[in-house]
Amino acid sequence: MVLSSIVFIFFGSKAKFEEDLMKLLPDSDKSETGLVFGNLKIKDKLFIQLTGAEPEVLVGYVDELMDSILTDEEGIANTLYRLEPEMALGALDYAMSHVPSFVDTSIYARFDTAIAHADEVMSNNYDLIMNDETGEVTEMVTTDPLNLRECLMPDLSSGMGFTLIDGHLFCPDSTVALIYISPAFQSFDSKESTKLIKHINHCADELQKKHPEVEVLMHGNVVRADGNASTMKRDIYLTTGISLLIVLIVLCLSFKTFHLAWQNILPVAYGAFFSLACMYWIQGGMSLMAMGIAMMVLGVALSYCLHILIHQRFVGDVEKMLADEAKPVCLGCITTIGAFLGLLFTQSDLLKDFGLFSTFALVGNTFFALVFLPHFLKDQKTQQNETMFKWIDKINNYPYDRNWVVIIALCAIIVVGFVFSGKVKFDNDLDNIGYLSEALQKSEKLYSDKNDHGARQQYYAVIAPTLDEALDANKALSEKLDSLRRAGDVIAYMPTASILFQSEGEQQRRIEAWKRYWTPEKVNQAMAAVRAAAVKNELSPDIFVPFQAMLEAEYEPGNLYASGVIPEGLLCNFIEESDGKYLIFNTTLQEREKMTANSDLVAAMPHALVVDPLYYTGNMITMIRKDFNTTLLISSLFVLFVLLLSFKDIVIALIAFLPMFLSWYVVQGWMAILGWPFNLINIVVSTFIFGIGVDYSIFVMQGLIANQRQEGSRLLEYHKVAVFFSAFVLIVVMFSMLFAQHPTINSIGQSTVIGMLSTILITYTLQPLLFRWAMKIPFMQRRIQKLP
Amino acid sequence: MKKLLTIVITILAFAASAQKVECHFTESKFIKASGKTLQAEGNLKISSSDKLEMNFTKPAGDYFNINGKMIDYNMRGKKAVIDTEKNAPMRIQRNTLMNCISGDWKKIATENNADYTVTEKGANKVVTLTAKKAATRGYSKIVITYRKSDNLPVELVFEEFNGTVTTYKMSNIVKK
Numbered sequence: 001m002v003l004s005s006i007v008f009i010f011f012g013s014k015a016k017f018e019e020d021l022m023k024l025l026p027d028s029d030k031s032e033t034g035l036v037f038g039n040l041k042i043k044d045k046l047f048i049q050l051t052g053a054e055p056e057v058l059v060g061y062v063d064e065l066m067d068s069i070l071t072d073e074e075g076i077a078n079t080l081y082r083l084e085p086e087m088a089l090g091a092l093d094y095a096m097s098h099v100p101s102f103v104d105t106s107i108y109a110r111f112d113t114a115i116a117h118a119d120e121v122m123s124n125n126y127d128l129i130m131n132d133e134t135g136e137v138t139e140m141v142t143t144d145p146l147n148l149r150e151c152l153m154p155d156l157s158s159g160m161g162f163t164l165i166d167g168h169l170f171c172p173d174s175t176v177a178l179i180y181i182s183p184a185f186q187s188f189d190s191k192e193s194t195k196l197i198k199h200i201n202h203c204a205d206e207l208q209k210k211h212p213e214v215e216v217l218m219h220g221n222v223v224r225a226d227g228n229a230s231t232m233k234r235d236i237y238l239t240t241g242i243s244l245l246i247v248l249i250v251l252c253l254s255f256k257t258f259h260l261a262w263q264n265i266l267p268v269a270y271g272a273f274f275s276l277a278c279m280y281w282i283q284g285g286m287s288l289m290a291m292g293i294a295m296m297v298l299g300v301a302l303s304y305c306l307h308i309l310i311h312q313r314f315v316g317d318v319e320k321m322l323a324d325e326a327k328p329v330c331l332g333c334i335t336t337i338g339a340f341l342g343l344l345f346t347q348s349d350l351l352k353d354f355g356l357f358s359t360f361a362l363v364g365n366t367f368f369a370l371v372f373l374p375h376f377l378k379d380q381k382t383q384q385n386e387t388m389f390k391w392i393d394k395i396n397n398y399p400y401d402r403n404w405v406v407i408i409a410l411c412a413i414i415v416v417g418f419v420f421s422g423k424v425k426f427d428n429d430l431d432n433i434g435y436l437s438e439a440l441q442k443s444e445k446l447y448s449d450k451n452d453h454g455a456r457q458q459y460y461a462v463i464a465p466t467l468d469e470a471l472d473a474n475k476a477l478s479e480k481l482d483s484l485r486r487a488g489d490v491i492a493y494m495p496t497a498s499i500l501f502q503s504e505g506e507q508q509r510r511i512e513a514w515k516r517y518w519t520p521e522k523v524n525q526a527m528a529a530v531r532a533a534a535v536k537n538e539l540s541p542d543i544f545v546p547f548q549a550m551l552e553a554e555y556e557p558g559n560l561y562a563s564g565v566i567p568e569g570l571l572c573n574f575i576e577e578s579d580g581k582y583l584i585f586n587t588t589l590q591e592r593e594k595m596t597a598n599s600d601l602v603a604a605m606p607h608a609l610v611v612d613p614l615y616y617t618g619n620m621i622t623m624i625r626k627d628f629n630t631t632l633l634i635s636s637l638f639v640l641f642v643l644l645l646s647f648k649d650i651v652i653a654l655i656a657f658l659p660m661f662l663s664w665y666v667v668q669g670w671m672a673i674l675g676w677p678f679n680l681i682n683i684v685v686s687t688f689i690f691g692i693g694v695d696y697s698i699f700v701m702q703g704l705i706a707n708q709r710q711e712g713s714r715l716l717e718y719h720k721v722a723v724f725f726s727a728f729v730l731i732v733v734m735f736s737m738l739f740a741q742h743p744t745i746n747s748i749g750q751s752t753v754i755g756m757l758s759t760i761l762i763t764y765t766l767q768p769l770l771f772r773w774a775m776k777i778p779f780m781q782r783r784i785q786k787l788p
Numbered sequence: 789m790k791k792l793l794t795i796v797i798t799i800l801a802f803a804a805s806a807q808k809v810e811c812h813f814t815e816s817k818f819i820k821a822s823g824k825t826l827q828a829e830g831n832l833k834i835s836s837s838d839k840l841e842m843n844f845t846k847p848a849g850d851y852f853n854i855n856g857k858m859i860d861y862n863m864r865g866k867k868a869v870i871d872t873e874k875n876a877p878m879r880i881q882r883n884t885l886m887n888c889i890s891g892d893w894k895k896i897a898t899e900n901n902a903d904y905t906v907t908e909k910g911a912n913k914v915v916t917l918t919a920k921k922a923a924t925r926g927y928s929k930i931v932i933t934y935r936k937s938d939n940l941p942v943e944l945v946f947e948e949f950n951g952t953v954t955t956y957k958m959s960n961i962v963k964k
Contacts, residue, residue, distance in 0.1 A: 056867045060858070063871050129821045133863070135926075138821060138950045543821045543951075 001372045005270060008364075012276030016285030043611070046220040047447055048179035048200070052213050058177040059168045061207060061214050066179065068203040074184075075196040080569030081179040082168040087567060092136075094565045096143060098558040099550060100514035101507040102499065108517050110151040115526050121147045122533035129539065143546040145530045171450035178451075182572060183222055197226040217443035224434055228742070231435040232292045235740040240298075243736040247729045251306075254388050254725075255313055263309055267373055268301045271365030278360040279353070290353035293684060293748065294361065299733045300336060300692055301365035303726035304329050307699065308369050309377075310722040314714070318374050324715065326370060328702050331646050332695035333366040335639045339694075342635035343684070351684060389721075396720040400761075401769035410765050413758065414662050417669030424672040427679040435742045455491050455589040459611035460602045463583050467561060467575070470582040471503035473607035480605060481586055489598055492589040497574040500560060501584065507557035514555065523551045585611065636661070639694050647701070649783060655770045656701045659762040660693035666758035667751055674750075682747040692730065693759040696723050700763050704771045708784050720764075727760050808964040809834040809940075813842075813956055820951025832958070900927075911936050923949055938963075 050058050050065065062081055070079070095102065114121070125141045132138045162178065163170040169178040181200075185192040197218075204216035248261045279286045307329055312321040340362070343355025400406050427433075436444075448454055462477050464470035478498035484490040502510065527548055531541035560566065561575055576583045590598060599610040639660065643653035671678065700723065703716025734756060737749030774780045815828040830844035844850035852861040857873050897904050902917045917930040926949060933943040944956040 054867075056860075060871065126822065129819060130824070130826070132819075132952075135948050135950055135952060138819075138952065142821070142950070538824075539822050540820065 001368075005273070008270070008273040008277040010277075011280050012273040015276045015280040017288040017291060044183050044185075044221050046181040046183065046196075046200070046218065046222055047443065048181065048204075049217045049443060049446055050177040050179070050214055051175060051217070051446070052215040053211070055165045055170060055174045055177070058170075058214070059166050061211060062168055062177045062179060064210075065203055065207050065216065068206060069181075069200055072199055075192055075199075077182040077184040078567070078569040078572070079179065079181050080169065080567065080573075081177075082166075083164065083570070084167065084567075087565070090565045092140070094558070094560065094563055096550065098507075098555060098560075100511045100555050101502055101558060103510055103514060105510060105513045107151050108513070111146075111148060111517065114146040114148055114151060115529050118146055118529040118533040119536060121145065122530070122537040122539065125534075126537045126539055139546075142543045143550055145534070145544050145547055146526065171447075173450065176446065176450050180569060182569065193222045193226045194230065197223060217439065217446060219440050219443035219447065223440055224436070227437050227440060228435050229288055231437075231742045232289065232745065235737075235742045235745045236292050239736040239740050239745065240733060243732045247302075247732050250728070251725065254385050254392075255310075256385055260309060263373065263376060264302055264305045267305050267365045267368040268298050270368040270372075271301050271361040271363070272298060274364030275357050275360035279357055282356070286353040286357055287350045289681075289744065290350050290357060292742075292745065293354050293681060294357045298361065299730045300695070301362055302729055303692070303695065303722075304333065304362075304366055305369050305373070306725050306729065307719070307722040308373065310725060311718050312377050314718045314721070318377050321377075322370070322374060324718075327646075328698050328719075329366060329370065331642065332698050333362055335642050335694040335698070336692070337362055338638040338642060339635040342632070342638070345630070345634065348680075354684060392721060392724055393717075396717065396724055400765040401767075401772065406765055407769065410761055413670075414666055414762075416673070417662075417666035417758075419669065420672040421665045421668035422672075424668045425675075425677040426683075427677040433679050433681055433744050435744075452589050453491070456592050456595060458588050458590050458595055458599070460586045460588065460599075461583045461609055461611050462607045463581050463609055464607050465581055467582045468503040468505065470575075470584050470607070471501055472506065474498055474501070474584040474586070475506065477586060477602065477605060477608050480602065480608075481588060484598055484601070485588075489594055490588045490590050494587045497584050497586055500566075501575065502557075504557045504559075511555050511557065518551045523548065526551065583611075632664070643694070643698070646698075647705075651774050651780060652701065652705070652771075652784075655767055655774065656694070656697045658767060658770065659697045659759050662762050662766070663693050663755055663759040667755045670754050670758075671751060676747070676750045678751070679744075679747055681744045682751040692726075692756070693763070696727070696759060696763045697767055699723055700767055701771070704768060705784060708771075708775055708781075723760075723763070727756065731756050808836075809961060810964065811958045811961040813958050816955045816957075818953045818955075820953075902930075908936075909933075912942065919949075935961075 048065075050061055053061065066079065066081055070076070122145065124147075125145055128137050128141055163172050163174050165174060169180075170176065171178060183193070183196060185196075200218065204218070208214060208216060248264065251260050251264070252258045276286075308321065308325050311325050312318065315321050315324070337359050340355045340358040343351045448457075460477060460481065462470050462473040464473055474497060478495055481490060481493045482495065485493040527544070530544050530547065534541045534544065561571070566574075573587075574585055576585070588598075596615075599612070599615050602608050603610050603615070636657075640653060640657050643656050644650060647653050647656065668678075699719040700716070703719040706715040731753065734749050734752040737745050738753065740746045740749065775784065810831065810833050813830060813832050815826075817826040817828075818824075819826070827846070828844060829846050830842060830850075833841045833843075835841070839856075840854045842852040844852075850861075850863050852863065853859070858871055861867070897917070900917060900919065901921060902919050904918070905916045907914050907916070913934045913936055915932045915934070917927075919926070919928050922928070927946055928949045929945075929947040931943075931945040932941055934940065935942050940958075940961060942958050942961075946954045948954075
């Protein structure tokens with residue numbers, strides 16, 4: 001025992017936990033193209049917003065905050081919060097050396113218009129030159145006096161993008177300074193994300209202490225994951241910890257011994273470490289959320305220990321206790337495991353983790369309880385708190401099955417459950433499963449209001465094995481998105497990527513088009529227009545030599561992606577290399593209602609994909625539900641089969657099966673009536689209700705059969721006491737979950753409390769009633785005596 | 789102009805050392821592209837070696853303050869607070885000019901890829917820095933005139949490659 005415990009603790013503690021809601025979905029992180037969404041940096045970006053002061057003051061605060069954050073660069077891949085002056089100059093130089101590459105062949109007609117309107121442009125040029133403080137504007141005007149750059153980027157005024165104040169990024173109305181941080185890890189790496197978030201929060205707190213007027217807000221997948229993980233951990237510790245403490249105190253006081261506490265905890269802890277070690281050996285770790293849900297299973301495990309320990313208290317004989325309990329405990333364990341193993345047939349990693357962990361935990365716990373624990377027990381009955389047991393006896397021995405008011409009320413509850421079970425709602429939105437703090441919600445809303453006009457941002461991308469292929473494919477996607485924008489199906493579309501990046505072939509085509517357009521005659525015509533307009537607007541006609549040089553120069557295709565001109569923090573918004581493939585991103589703003597239709601159009605294009613795993617798995621959520629119904633059916637048949645094998649009688653097996661079967665409909669119906677929706681997490685809890693429902697009915701059935709045979713009339717009483725304590729334990733644990741902050745834990749509490757209460761009521765009322773009715777049949781009376 | 793003002797302030801701050809200095813200045817900016825000259829003027833106050841205030845009387849209300857590494861300005865309707873340590877071109881410019889004042893001509897020449905000459909002109913000393921190569925941006929020539937008696941700059945001329953020439957003249961210099 002000691003040796004195996006050391007081995008399991010050693011390997012169990014090496015198991016790694018990860019926090020990724022996407023793991024709920026089957027193959028959720030892979031698109032049809034084979035892209036692993038989990039590896040994309042763009043989705044893990046951290047958004048930090050500073051507000052509450054004048055823009056020029058915020059600029060200083062942004063620098064101060066970033067100086068502080070970057071004192072520890074661990075976990076940070078790159079940042080984007082200001083564009084260095086050198087970067088702008090470098091970009092200008094690159095642009096001037098590769099002008100034709102940025103000119104789409106479709107926009108030469110606009111050049112003609114620009115030449116024709118040289119006068120109007122030159123008037124503006126005069127103001128620009130006279131107010132130029134750095135010389136850069138004059139340089140720009142002398143190189144592009146016709147404002148041809150405006151023709152290249154006509155759609156950038158779509159409302160998307162940044163405002164630059166002293167090189168710092170601001171939202172379009174300049175009230176919020178923006179900082180983007182790309183982590184050097186993935187969002188579900190809870191250990192790294194917690195470390196980074198803690199560091200940033202500390203820096204933000206320091207800044208806010210120093211400058212109370214400034215407000216620092218932060219959001220992003222990493223912040224969500226961290227909030228989820230920390231809230232879930234806190235909820236688990238608080239709800240299960242406190243409820244376990246209450247339960248153990250009640251148990252110890254009931255039996256007037258504190259040995260009961262460690263005798264209960266030891267098998268459960270052994271089972272948990274055994275399971276963790278198995279998870280480590282099989283797959284290196286598990287989902288933290290699966291672990292959180294599985295904490296309830298430890299409640300089931302505790303229930304087996306209780307049956308053994310309470311029975312021992314009554315019989316005071318370890319061998320007799322084992323003889324009485326081995327079969328029902330093993331049977332209960334097998335049927336519960338059967339219910340959990342059903343989850344392995346689903347395609348969701350998280351559900352598989354939960355099923356596997358629970359199975360191993362129950363195996364380890366039951367093994368310890370039946371093999372190791374008896375060595376610690378003494379052959380003597382223990383004292384018990386008589387007052388408390390009087391109450392328990394009153395509750396347990398009350399003839400619920402003979403009270404027609406109770407029976408009719410229960411039947412009414414079941415019938416109502418049946419009727420309404422089809423109306424239970426299923427919450428498909430994964431956002432509602434994760435925990436969102438108020439600060440996080442505020443940050444997301446502020447960002448959306450200021451930058452996305454309250455619409456929903458949706459990334460589309462093209463993916464290809466080479467950059468050139470990706471760039472060619474992006475041209476088609478860009479045209480499609482632009483047509484959607486013009487049709488009003490997309491609120492805004494930022495074509496930055498398609499303007500900045502072109503394949504070599506496309507650049508070559510554009511250079512040819514440039515040469516065809518800028519014939520010597522056309523150059524002369526443009527220069528004449530520029531000179532005339534300059535004279536008219538009191539500017540020297542000789543300053544536009546750079547413009548003429550630009551028109552007459554020879555050009556070669558360039559590689560902006562590899563040029564180093566655009567900093568990594570900005571570049572990753574447009575192009576990312578992932579899993580040996582190149583992705584080019586396009587950002588759109590859309591109304592939520594139109595997103596699916598637009599995404600369908602994009603997803604149908606070659607090389608194009610919707611950068612949202614939920615898009616590809618949207619139907620899979622429905623599939624999981626169907627999947628889950630199949631799983632429940634398989635589990636039910638498995639449980640019925642085991643009951644049939646065990647009791648060797650179809651009537652007895654069906655009566656034992658009844659609480660589990662009926663409670664599922666009661667849960668569905670009453671959740672529908674109370675307006676509590678099912679989600680992908682709490683639906684899993686139904687397996688737990690299945691398992692525990694079967695356990696109780698097995699123990700009660702064993703007692704009923706024993707009573708009927710008159711071979712130990714107190715067995716039913718003992719089992720009912722154990723069922724009472726087990727139910728007490730679980731109801732306290734589940735009830736405590738109702739106070740959890742995390743919506744997942746909370747929703748589990750809701751469905752489980754209903755399930756537990758209905759299971760116990762059915763087990764205490766309908767099961768004995770039906771058994772009694774069955775025993776009125778002479779055939780059944782004879783048969784029950786012959787059962788093994 | 790922002791850059792030039794920083795230069796002026798840096799020079800004066802350095803020259804003034806720990807002294808408090810006040811003076812009147814004029815700014816004359818010739819724009820080759822239009823052939824016109826813009827005029828501005830105001831008062832400059834140096835409180836310590838790293839704290840300066842520059843208040844314009846023309847255009848009235850504009851200001852340009854430096855406090856340590858931070859610059860706070862309101863010029864022609866544009867307000868900003870700049871950390872010069874975060875702005876590489878400004879940082880380079882400052883280093884260049886501080887070296888210039890300290891008399892390290894070799895360093896200046898290296899940093900600006902320029903040649904220099906020093907001549908004496910009556911009561912003044914004139915330092916001329918000339919870029920070795922033509923470029924699209926930056927200064928083609930900088931001329932700084934010092935008053936020999938106390939080494940305070942009295943005139944600064946900055947010529948840009950695009951032909952813009954900005955001249956600052958300091959007068960009524962009062963040491964406090």
